[in-house]
Amino acid sequence: MPQTLYEKLWQDHLVHQQADGTALIYIDRHLVHEVTSPQAFEGLKLAGRKPWRVSSIVATADHNTPTDHWDRGIEDPISRLQVETLDANIRAVGALAYFPFRDPRQGIVHVVGPESGATLPGMTVVCGDSHTSTHGAFACMAHGIGTSEVEHVLATQCLLQKQSKTMLLQVDGRLARGVTAKDLALAIIARIGTAGGTGHAIEFAGSTIRGLSMEGRMTLCNMAIEAGARLGLVAVDEVTIDYLRGRPFAPKGAQWEQAVAAWRGLHSDADARFDRVVEITAEDIRPQVTWGTSPEMVVPVDACVPDPANEADPVRREGMERALRYMGLSPRQPIREIRLDKIFIGSCTNSRIEDLRAAAAVVQGRKVASNIRLALVVPGSGLVKRQAEREGLDEIFLAAGFEWREPGCSMCLAMNADRLEAGERCASTSNRNFEGRQGAGGRTHLVSPEMAAAAAIAGHFCDVGELLGRKEKG
Amino acid sequence: MDKFVCLEGLVAPLDRANVDTDAIIPKQFLKSIQRSGFGPNLFDEWRYLDAGEPGKEDSLRRLNPAFVLNQPRYQGAQILLTRQNFGCGSSREHAPWALLDFGFRALIGESFADIFFNNCFKNGILPIVLPAAEIDALFVLVEATPGCRLVVDLEQQQLRCPDGRVLSFVVDSFRRECLLNGWDDIGLTLRHADLIRAFEDKRRIEQPWLFA
Numbered sequence: 001m002p003q004t005l006y007e008k009l010w011q012d013h014l015v016h017q018q019a020d021g022t023a024l025i026y027i028d029r030h031l032v033h034e035v036t037s038p039q040a041f042e043g044l045k046l047a048g049r050k051p052w053r054v055s056s057i058v059a060t061a062d063h064n065t066p067t068d069h070w071d072r073g074i075e076d077p078i079s080r081l082q083v084e085t086l087d088a089n090i091r092a093v094g095a096l097a098y099f100p101f102r103d104p105r106q107g108i109v110h111v112v113g114p115e116s117g118a119t120l121p122g123m124t125v126v127c128g129d130s131h132t133s134t135h136g137a138f139a140c141m142a143h144g145i146g147t148s149e150v151e152h153v154l155a156t157q158c159l160l161q162k163q164s165k166t167m168l169l170q171v172d173g174r175l176a177r178g179v180t181a182k183d184l185a186l187a188i189i190a191r192i193g194t195a196g197g198t199g200h201a202i203e204f205a206g207s208t209i210r211g212l213s214m215e216g217r218m219t220l221c222n223m224a225i226e227a228g229a230r231l232g233l234v235a236v237d238e239v240t241i242d243y244l245r246g247r248p249f250a251p252k253g254a255q256w257e258q259a260v261a262a263w264r265g266l267h268s269d270a271d272a273r274f275d276r277v278v279e280i281t282a283e284d285i286r287p288q289v290t291w292g293t294s295p296e297m298v299v300p301v302d303a304c305v306p307d308p309a310n311e312a313d314p315v316r317r318e319g320m321e322r323a324l325r326y327m328g329l330s331p332r333q334p335i336r337e338i339r340l341d342k343i344f345i346g347s348c349t350n351s352r353i354e355d356l357r358a359a360a361a362v363v364q365g366r367k368v369a370s371n372i373r374l375a376l377v378v379p380g381s382g383l384v385k386r387q388a389e390r391e392g393l394d395e396i397f398l399a400a401g402f403e404w405r406e407p408g409c410s411m412c413l414a415m416n417a418d419r420l421e422a423g424e425r426c427a428s429t430s431n432r433n434f435e436g437r438q439g440a441g442g443r444t445h446l447v448s449p450e451m452a453a454a455a456a457i458a459g460h461f462c463d464v465g466e467l468l469g470r471k472e473k474g
Numbered sequence: 475m476d477k478f479v480c481l482e483g484l485v486a487p488l489d490r491a492n493v494d495t496d497a498i499i500p501k502q503f504l505k506s507i508q509r510s511g512f513g514p515n516l517f518d519e520w521r522y523l524d525a526g527e528p529g530k531e532d533s534l535r536r537l538n539p540a541f542v543l544n545q546p547r548y549q550g551a552q553i554l555l556t557r558q559n560f561g562c563g564s565s566r567e568h569a570p571w572a573l574l575d576f577g578f579r580a581l582i583g584e585s586f587a588d589i590f591f592n593n594c595f596k597n598g599i600l601p602i603v604l605p606a607a608e609i610d611a612l613f614v615l616v617e618a619t620p621g622c623r624l625v626v627d628l629e630q631q632q633l634r635c636p637d638g639r640v641l642s643f644v645v646d647s648f649r650r651e652c653l654l655n656g657w658d659d660i661g662l663t664l665r666h667a668d669l670i671r672a673f674e675d676k677r678r679i680e681q682p683w684l685f686a
Binding site (some may be wrong): 015016018020022024026028035036038039042047048052053055059064076078079081082085120122123128129132143146147148149151152155156157158160162194195198199225228229230249250251255256258259262263294302315316337378386413414415420432434435436437440452460 | 489490491492494496497500501504505506507508509519525528529557558559561562564565566567570582585587588589591593596597635640646648659660662663664666667669670673674677680682683685686
């Protein structure tokens, strides 16, 4: 019977299945960070259990780590304790690799996994972090888990799971100038809603997806969770294989050939059936900007803030009204007229080298607008940072008035000192615009790196495609 | 994990959709390395008028009188009634830990986000999914009935209302068993340790690059 990619991955990891369909699924890669693991390690110890396979573990500190003054260490004592607890746990237990605070390879766990080759096609990848869906870009069954499940994986190398339904997101055509994987992700969420993917594994397919780099595919799969799907998937092709060749933990020599041959089968069969199919035409997508407090509250940059009065459903209408109050916006206000206070380029969604190159191309030879109090670039990892510096991107950002920081999650969730103050408005390349996400009372607008860069220059939102066009003519 | 068999408790209504995990427990409280103590900071930004920080004495903070859980009639609630997509966002188990620590043992909503839903069962919290029309009716009932208490009967998979109405719900059979018995998942899985080891040995031969 023809199978979807998800069904193939499921079958390949199935250890045991109960009569009611609950399955024991084997976990190949366990990514660990400091926030969601301490209670799991403690639970393991209290129960007198040993980790099943420590060589499955790749760990790094990312959520709490500061992005400047690394010489001073972590000044917040509570954050420091959490990071030191991870140090101690990994020291006690072991791991395939650990990139602690200030290690040259430290960074956001979802950037570090793929760039080190620790994420390989066909793996199950889990982490106590919802954006683990990122790794689905490599045809991995990858999803976030809670701390109890972190402990479960440590102790048993397995998870108890029910098979998800499948959804095919078929995207065909060419993305216009200035339209990125981030805009595609936001347009998909606008279409299906933040609960549209609940209970489903989403496979992204079609000519547009084939045309995306691995960085773009990671951005897209990263945002699958914002559409409600625990996991997103992209089939293996030459782009995947080219990306992985020569990575530190990727197989070498004869084993590489053997692996590549296996990976080439990681796609849905031509006549596989999905529970739901959604079709998107790439040419229809414009650069996107969120206006509210949920990623589904999003419109194209040339549109206006929607009017709740036009919403028939009372729960949705109230949600819109509450979001507009929180965001300090009025119905029918043009998106282009929204003025900003801060710019954040970073996060597991958009902090890879390609994101930084794209933002730098917009910024080059320009200055950050005078109303912008802080424009931050936070590379996803130490390796991304050094690559960008080799290419001179840091100089471009610094010359324009951006700050060039050390890697980490930073202002995506503001667990460290990088945050919005109440009422501050930010163009952010991160993934969540929830109330308080970037700091209590802070107002987040989600955009692509290019759009964030363009907003930094203009001081308000503008169509980066137009800005780039003008630059070329000029 | 505590068993969940049958609970009779006060219901509090949280009448909004898409309540995310950042709202349930803001990020600054995730710095804790404990499993408990999150209750005072459940819905922190909605519950208090001032900003919360770890280490701050919450009993001295100004409560937001407009927030539903601060109203006298809902004190001591053990059942939370909500709308669609409750628990969306991050995988933080601190969200169910905060709900449990505050006193909630059951949640009733139109839908729940996948990871959050799963995390609830690992902590002895029962999330119940009901159709929109029944959720609407429950909001009306709770609003109109001061001290409204529901009986949540997991064994019978029934919700019994004070007006005599009985609503049926369905819980996945394995999860139901685990809750009814308070079973430890890890202990259950380790009964299959031989199967896991055999699977792993085979995998190591077939796909050795996964075990580098």
